[in-house]
Amino acid sequence: MVRQGMKPAAQPRAKATRDKLVAAFEALLRDKPFEQISVAEIAEKAGVSVGAVYRRFDNKDAFIPVIFDLYRERAEAFAASPEGRFTPGPDSCLRRTLTRIAEMTWTFLDREGHLVRAAHLQARLRPDLIGKEWDVLMEAGVASARTLVDLYAGEIARPDPDEAARVLFYLQNTSMIEYALYREEGPGAALRLSGNAFAAAMADAMYGYLTAR
Amino acid sequence: MVRQGMKPAAQPRAKATRDKLVAAFEALLRDKPFEQISVAEIAEKAGVSVGAVYRRFDNKDAFIPVIFDLYRERAEAFAASPEGRFTPGPDSCLRRTLTRIAEMTWTFLDREGHLVRAAHLQARLRPDLIGKEWDVLMEAGVASARTLVDLYAGEIARPDPDEAARVLFYLQNTSMIEYALYREEGPGAALRLSGNAFAAAMADAMYGYLTAR
Amino acid sequence: MVRQGMKPAAQPRAKATRDKLVAAFEALLRDKPFEQISVAEIAEKAGVSVGAVYRRFDNKDAFIPVIFDLYRERAEAFAASPEGRFTPGPDSCLRRTLTRIAEMTWTFLDREGHLVRAAHLQARLRPDLIGKEWDVLMEAGVASARTLVDLYAGEIARPDPDEAARVLFYLQNTSMIEYALYREEGPGAALRLSGNAFAAAMADAMYGYLTAR
Amino acid sequence: MVRQGMKPAAQPRAKATRDKLVAAFEALLRDKPFEQISVAEIAEKAGVSVGAVYRRFDNKDAFIPVIFDLYRERAEAFAASPEGRFTPGPDSCLRRTLTRIAEMTWTFLDREGHLVRAAHLQARLRPDLIGKEWDVLMEAGVASARTLVDLYAGEIARPDPDEAARVLFYLQNTSMIEYALYREEGPGAALRLSGNAFAAAMADAMYGYLTAR
DNA sequence: TATGAATGAGGTTTCATTCAT
DNA sequence: CATGAATGAAACCTCATTCAT
Numbered sequence: 001m002v003r004q005g006m007k008p009a010a011q012p013r014a015k016a017t018r019d020k021l022v023a024a025f026e027a028l029l030r031d032k033p034f035e036q037i038s039v040a041e042i043a044e045k046a047g048v049s050v051g052a053v054y055r056r057f058d059n060k061d062a063f064i065p066v067i068f069d070l071y072r073e074r075a076e077a078f079a080a081s082p083e084g085r086f087t088p089g090p091d092s093c094l095r096r097t098l099t100r101i102a103e104m105t106w107t108f109l110d111r112e113g114h115l116v117r118a119a120h121l122q123a124r125l126r127p128d129l130i131g132k133e134w135d136v137l138m139e140a141g142v143a144s145a146r147t148l149v150d151l152y153a154g155e156i157a158r159p160d161p162d163e164a165a166r167v168l169f170y171l172q173n174t175s176m177i178e179y180a181l182y183r184e185e186g187p188g189a190a191l192r193l194s195g196n197a198f199a200a201a202m203a204d205a206m207y208g209y210l211t212a213r
Numbered sequence: 214m215v216r217q218g219m220k221p222a223a224q225p226r227a228k229a230t231r232d233k234l235v236a237a238f239e240a241l242l243r244d245k246p247f248e249q250i251s252v253a254e255i256a257e258k259a260g261v262s263v264g265a266v267y268r269r270f271d272n273k274d275a276f277i278p279v280i281f282d283l284y285r286e287r288a289e290a291f292a293a294s295p296e297g298r299f300t301p302g303p304d305s306c307l308r309r310t311l312t313r314i315a316e317m318t319w320t321f322l323d324r325e326g327h328l329v330r331a332a333h334l335q336a337r338l339r340p341d342l343i344g345k346e347w348d349v350l351m352e353a354g355v356a357s358a359r360t361l362v363d364l365y366a367g368e369i370a371r372p373d374p375d376e377a378a379r380v381l382f383y384l385q386n387t388s389m390i391e392y393a394l395y396r397e398e399g400p401g402a403a404l405r406l407s408g409n410a411f412a413a414a415m416a417d418a419m420y421g422y423l424t425a426r
Numbered sequence: 427m428v429r430q431g432m433k434p435a436a437q438p439r440a441k442a443t444r445d446k447l448v449a450a451f452e453a454l455l456r457d458k459p460f461e462q463i464s465v466a467e468i469a470e471k472a473g474v475s476v477g478a479v480y481r482r483f484d485n486k487d488a489f490i491p492v493i494f495d496l497y498r499e500r501a502e503a504f505a506a507s508p509e510g511r512f513t514p515g516p517d518s519c520l521r522r523t524l525t526r527i528a529e530m531t532w533t534f535l536d537r538e539g540h541l542v543r544a545a546h547l548q549a550r551l552r553p554d555l556i557g558k559e560w561d562v563l564m565e566a567g568v569a570s571a572r573t574l575v576d577l578y579a580g581e582i583a584r585p586d587p588d589e590a591a592r593v594l595f596y597l598q599n600t601s602m603i604e605y606a607l608y609r610e611e612g613p614g615a616a617l618r619l620s621g622n623a624f625a626a627a628m629a630d631a632m633y634g635y636l637t638a639r
Numbered sequence: 640m641v642r643q644g645m646k647p648a649a650q651p652r653a654k655a656t657r658d659k660l661v662a663a664f665e666a667l668l669r670d671k672p673f674e675q676i677s678v679a680e681i682a683e684k685a686g687v688s689v690g691a692v693y694r695r696f697d698n699k700d701a702f703i704p705v706i707f708d709l710y711r712e713r714a715e716a717f718a719a720s721p722e723g724r725f726t727p728g729p730d731s732c733l734r735r736t737l738t739r740i741a742e743m744t745w746t747f748l749d750r751e752g753h754l755v756r757a758a759h760l761q762a763r764l765r766p767d768l769i770g771k772e773w774d775v776l777m778e779a780g781v782a783s784a785r786t787l788v789d790l791y792a793g794e795i796a797r798p799d800p801d802e803a804a805r806v807l808f809y810l811q812n813t814s815m816i817e818y819a820l821y822r823e824e825g826p827g828a829a830l831r832l833s834g835n836a837f838a839a840a841m842a843d844a845m846y847g848y849l850t851a852r
Numbered sequence: 853t854a855t856g857a858a859t860g861a862g863g864t865t866t867c868a869t870t871c872a873t
Numbered sequence: 874c875a876t877g878a879a880t881g882a883a884a885c886c887t888c889a890t891t892c893a894t
Binding site: 033035117120121123124125127130134135137138142163166167169170171173174175178179182184185186187188189190191193201202204205206207208209210211212 | 246248330333334336337338340343347348350351355376379380382383384386387388391392395397398399400401402403404406414415417418419420421422423424425
C-alpha cells in the first residue's frame with residue numbers, strides 16, 4: 001500500500017533509496033524534532049541527493065506518516081517479542097499483571113521513545129496531517145487491554161469492559177509517555193521516581209480504576 | 214521583577230506596549246504554536262511596529278517565559294476564584310474530593326488550555342530555554358495536593374505523604390492535560406468520554422493509587 | 427564657531443551635554459570604529475537621552491568632525507607640551523633631530539592613536555564628509571617640518587624646501603601611523619621592530635630623502 | 640583548496656556561479672567598502688539569487704578572504720608580467736632600481752587599488768577575521784626585496800639584510816598605498832606630487848635608509 | 853526641554869522546493 | 874534518472890531617526 005505523499009517504489013533501487021531515507025530520517029528523529037530536521041539533512045545522512053528525496057516523497061510533510069508507520073512496526077515487533085509478550089502464569093493476579101504491563105511499556109518507551117515523541121509532537125503541531133493514524137495504532141493496544149479486562153473480569157468492577165479497556169490503555173500510556181520521555185524537561189522534574197517505582201505507582205492507580213465501586 | 218530577556222518597562226507607555234504585546238501573543242497562541250508565530254505577526258496584532266517588539270523583548274525567545282508567567286498568573290487567579298477554591302464540606306470524603314478536583318482541573322484546562330499547551334510544547338521543543346519554570350509552577354499544585362493528602366490521612370495508605378502528593382498531582386495533571394487538550398488529535402481519539410466522565414475515571418484511578426495497600 | 431551638523435550650544439547646560447557627548451564618543455572610539463558605535467550607545471555612556479543627542483547633533487554623521495576637532499586639539503596640546511616641543515640644542519644635527527621627531531610622533535600616536543585611527547578610517551570610508559579637515563590638521567605639522575628644513579638648510583639637498591617639508595611630514599606620518607596603529611592587524615606583522623627601532627629606521631629614510639643628490 | 644567559509648564548487652555550474660559572484664563582488668569593491676555592500680547587491684550584480692550566494696559562501700564574512708585571494712592573484716600576475724618584472728640591466732645601480740620598483744608599485748596600485756584598499760580596510764575594521772592573510776601576501780614581496788638587498792649588498796650599509804628587506808618592502812608599500820589610494824581623501828591632499836614624483840621621493844628615502852651609516 | 857518609546861527600512865540568513873545538467 | 878545548484882519567500886534582528894509625553 002502506498003501512503004499519502006509517498007510515491008510507489010516498485011523497482012529495487014527505488015526501494016533501497018526509500019529505505020535509506022527512512023533510516024536516515026529515524027536516526028535524525030532521535031536527535032531532534034521534525035521541525036528542526038531539514039530535507040537536505042535527511043538526504044545527506046541517507047547518502048542521496050535532495051532531488052532523490054523528492055522523487056520518493058512529495059514533500060517534507062510526507063515524512064510524517066513514516067513516523068507512524070515505524071511506530072506501528074516497532075510496537076508490533078515488540079508485542080511479538082519475548083519482552084513484549086504478556087503471558088500471565090496460572091497464579092498471576094490483576095495487580096501483578098498490571099505491574100508487568102507498566103514495566104513493559106516503560107521498556108518500549110526507553111527503546112522507541114523517539115518515535116513516540118515525534119508522533120505526539122506532530123499530533124500537536126500539525127493535527128491536520130494526522131487523520132486516523134492513532135486509531136490503527138491504538139487498536140492493538142486496546143485489544144490487548146481488553147484481553148486483560150476479560151481475563152480478570154471477576155476482579156474488575158467497571159460496568160462497561162470496552163470502555164474500561166480503553167481508559168486503562170489510554171491513562172497508562174499517556175502518563176508513562178510523559179514521564180519516560182519528558183521527565184527532565186517537563187513537570188515530571190518535580191518527581192524523583194525511578195522507572196520501576198513509577199510503573200508501580202501506575203499499576204496501583206490502574207488497579208484502583210478497574211476495581212473502583 | 215524583570216525576567217530574563219524582557220526589558221524593564223517603567224514608563225506607562227512602555228508598560229502599555231508590553232501589555233499589548235503580551236495580549237497579542239497570547240491571542241496568537243490560541244491559534245497556533247509558538248514556532249508558527251512570527252514577530253511581525255505579534256507586532257501587527259498588537260498594533261505596534263516590529264522595532265517596538267525588540268525594545269521590550271531581547272528576541273523572539275524572550276516570549277517563552279511569558280507563557281509560563283501567564284500560566285502561573287491564571288493558575289493563581291483560578292485557585293483564588295470560587296470555581297477553583299477547594300473547600301471540602303463537613304461530610305466530604307476523599308473520593309468525592311478527588312472528583313471535585315478533577316472537575317476543577319478540567320474547567321481550568323478548558324479555559325487556559327492554550328497556555329498549558331504552549332508550555333508543554335516549548336518544554337519539548339526547546340528544553341534548554343525552560344530551566345526552572347516548572348518547579349515554581351508545580352509548587353502550588355503539589356502543596357494543595359499535600360493538603361488533601363494530610364486532610365484524608367486516615368484513608369490514605371501511602372507511606373510517604375510528600376511523594377503521594379507529588380504523584381497525585383503529576384498523574385492527574387498529565388493525563389487530564391493530554392485528554393483535555395489533544396483529545397481529537399492524539400490517542401485520546403479512541404476514547405469517547407465527556408469531560409465529566411473522564412474526570413470521574415481519573416478520580417477512581419487516583420483513589421486507587423492513594424489507598425492501595 | 428559652530429561646525430557643520432553641530433548645533434549652537436550657548437547655554438551652559440547645553441554646553442555641558444555637548445561635552446559629555448564628546449567625551450563619551452571619544453571613549454567609545456578607543457574601543458571600536460565609528461561604524462560600530464551606535465547613537466544609543468553614545469547617549470548611554472554620556473548619561474543623556476537619545477533625544478538629547480539629536481538636540482546637539484543633526485545626525486550621527488555630525489560626530490565625524492568631532493574626531494578631527496579632537497585630533498587637532500590634542501596635536502596642538504602635544505606640540506605645546508614639553509614632550510612635544512622640538513628644541514634642537516646647539517650641537518644637534520639633522521639626523522639626531524629627525525630621530526627625535528620620529529620618537530615624538532611615536533609617543534603621540536601611542537596616546538592619541540584612537541583619534542588618528544578614526545580620522546584615517548573615516549577619510550577612507552566616508553570621503554565625502556571630510557572636506558578640508560586634513561588641510562588644517564597638516565598645516566601646523568608641515569610648518570614645523572619647514573622650520574626644520576630651514577634650520578638645516580645646509581645639510582639638505584632638496585631644491586624646493588616647501589615640497590621637502592611636506593614630503594617629510596607626510597612620509598614620516600603615514601608610515602608611523604600605519605605601524606603604530608596596525609602593526610598586529612596589517613602587513614606590519616611581518617616586521618618585528620620596537621617603536622624605537624622603527625623610529626630610527628624612519629629617521630634614516632627621512633635623512634636619505636632630504637640629503638639625496 | 641577550499642578556504643574557510645567558502646564551499647567547494649566542483650561542478651562547472653557551481654564554479655561558474657562562484658566566479659560570477661567573485662566578479663560581482665570585486666566590481667562592487669571598486670565603488671564602495673565591504674560594509675556598504677549588501678549580499679543582495681552582490682547577488683543581483685552576479686545575476687543570481689540570494690540563496691545561490693549562500694550556497695557558495697557560508698555568510699557574508701566569507702567574502703573577506705576573497706579580497707586577499709584576488710590581491711595575491713593579481714600581485715602574482717603582475718609580478719609575472721612584463722610590467723612587473725624586475726630585471727636590472729648590467730649598468731643598473733641601486734638608486735635606479737629603487738626608482739623602477741617604486742614606479743612598478745605605483746602602476747600596480749593604480750590598477751588593483753580597490754583590492755588593496757579593501758584588504759587594508761578589513762584589517763582595520765575586522766582584525767579578528769584576517770589571521771595570517773598578510774603573512775602569505777608579504778612573503779613574495781619581502782623575498783623580492785631580499786633579492787635586491789643581496790644584489791646590491793656592496794652599496795648597502797644595513798647590518799641585517801633580512802630586516803633591511805622587510806623594512807624596505809614595508810615602508811615603501813605603506814607609503815605608496817596611502818598616497819596612491821587616498822591622496823584626495825587623506826593627509827596626502829597637502830601634497831601635490833604626481834605619481835612619478837612621489838615614486839622618486841620614495842626611492843630617495845629608501846636609498847637613504849639602505850645606505851645610512 | 854528632556855526623555856526614551858516607537859518607527860520602519862534595510863540587512864542577513866534559512867530552507868522547502870524546483871529544475872538544468 | 875540522479876544530482877545538487879538555484880530560487881525566492883519569509884523569518885529574525887538592528888539602528889538612525891522621529892515624536893509623543
